[in-house]
Structures are given as structure tokens and as C-alpha cells.
Amino acid sequence: MTRAVPPPIPAAFYARRADLVAPDLLGRIVRRGGVALRITEVEAYRQNDSACHAFRGPTPRNAPLWGPPGRAYVYLCYGLHHMLNFVCEPEGAAAAVLVRGGEVVEGAGIVRRRRGGRLDCDGPGKVAQALGLDRSFSGARLDGELRVTEGEPVATWSSTPRIGIDYASLEDRSRPWRFVAPRSGFLVGSP
DNA sequence: ACAAGGATCCTCT
DNA sequence: GAGGATCCTTGTT
Numbered sequence: 373m374t375r376a377v378p379p380p381i382p383a384a385f386y387a388r389r390a391d392l393v394a395p396d397l398l399g400r401i402v403r404r405g406g407v408a409l410r411i412t413e414v415e416a417y418r419q420n421d422s423a424c425h426a427f428r429g430p431t432p433r434n435a436p437l438w439g440p441p442g443r444a445y446v447y448l449c450y451g452l453h454h455m456l457n458f459v460c461e462p463e464g465a466a467a468a469v470l471v472r473g474g475e476v477v478e479g480a481g482i483v484r485r486r487r488g489g490r491l492d493c494d495g496p497g498k499v500a501q502a503l504g505l506d507r508s509f510s511g512a513r514l515d516g517e518l519r520v521t522e523g524e525p526v527a528t529w530s531s532t533p534r535i536g537i538d539y540a541s542l543e544d545r546s547r548p549w550r551f552v553a554p555r556s557g558f559l560v561g562s563p
Numbered sequence: 564a565c566a567a568g569g570a571t572c573c574t575c576t
Numbered sequence: 577g578a579g580g581a582t583c584c585t586t587g588t589t
Binding site for chain 3: 447
């Protein structure tokens with residue numbers, strides 16, 4: 373049986389400060405090819421932010437960050453993990469939101485196959501692996517095969533400093549730009 | 564052409 | 577809690 377794919381959130385949603393878009397993404401659904409994840413953890417990265425890949429100027433890898441909002445920026449980390457970002461802010465302003473965690477709400481069988489039997493997606497590498505993403509999706513629109521759709525709004529969230537950015541300035545390391553939603557407890561296929 | 568290091572994950576102790 | 581995996585991207589020679 374086939375089911376209609378929900379409509380994507382319009383690109384204008386992303387054309388705001390990344391640290392405002394980020395918490396607004398909690399509870400929304402990122403989907404690709406039969407797998408849907410409820411977003412539970414994100415981080416914002418902004419222009420002139422020493423933690424952001426855009427900080428040292430454009431390169432072939434990070435070029436999508438300066439592009440139009442509502443597209444993906446995907447890169448390879450530690451040689452083996454893909455990281456999924458949503459490009460934010462108006463074109464020309466380099467900023468993005470990193471998707472660090474989600475809960476599988478559709479496509480558990482596919483996720484288990486990709487994740488070695490696991491369903492947990494608490495970590496950016498796990499998120500991209502569950503969705504089957506790689507660098508070929510960098511620059512892709514978020515209203516196509518890869519898309520973000522509405523979900524249950526999140527009433528509350530917590531914020532903390534971002535993870536794994538020891539290379540950034542003290543000021544940027546201390547920004548509370550990691551946003552975490554309360555766990556829903558719901559997981560497809562959980563016992 | 565080369566070396567360094569990374570917005571991490573998993574396994575093992 | 578520590579360490580290895582694993583290879584691309586970047587800046588430098």
C-alpha cells in the first residue's frame with residue numbers, strides 16, 4: 373500500500389536566524405524514502421561563529437552554507453559519519469542547523485537494515501545513516517525526495533552548549549545553541 | 564603532493 | 577571511560 377507523502381515545510385521557514393529555526397525544528401519530521409524521523413536534538417551554526425564550517429570562508433565542501441535556505445548541507449566527519457544540516461538564513465548568510473538526534477516514526481525495518489539492527493538515532497551520524505544520506509545530498513532541496521514536514525509541536529525544550537567544538541573560541545563554545553526535546557517515548561517497533 | 568585533523572560511533576574494559 | 581576505525585577536506589610544501 374502506498375500513502376501520500378506529507379507536504380514539505382516551505383523554504384521561507386528556514387530564512388531566519390539559525391538559532392531561532394533550530395528549536396522550531398524539534399518535533400518536526402525529516403523523511404526520505406520511506407523512513408521518517410521525529411527530530412529531537414539539533415544545533416545551530418551561524419556566520420562569524422568559530423564553530424561553524426563557514427568561519428574560514430567558502431570551500432567546495434561548505435559552499436551550500438551560503439546558498440538558499442531550505443536545502444541540505446551534508447558532509448563526512450571522521451572519515452565515516454555523514455552529518456545532515458539544514459541551510460538557514462537568507463542566501464549569502466552562511467548558517468545551518470545540524471540534526472543531531474531523532475526517533476524513528478516510519479520505516480523501522482529499513483533503519484534496522486541500515487543500522488545493524490538498531491533503531492536508536494541519538495547522534496548525528498546515526499541520523500544520516502538511518503535516512504541513508506551521503507554527500508550526494510549536499511545542496512539538495514528539503515522539499516523533494518529528502519524533505520521536512522510538520523509534526524507534533526514541542527511545547528518545551530532544553531538548551532545547552534554545542535557538542536564537540538573544542539576548536540572554537542570560548543565565547544562560541546559557551547553559546548547555548550544545542551536544543552533538545554523531551555523524549556516522546558514512542559519508537560516504532562519498540563517492545 | 565603531503566600531512567593533519569575532524570560538528571562521531573562502537574566495542575571493550 | 578578509553579581507544580580505534582577510517583578517509584575526506586583543507587592548508588601547506
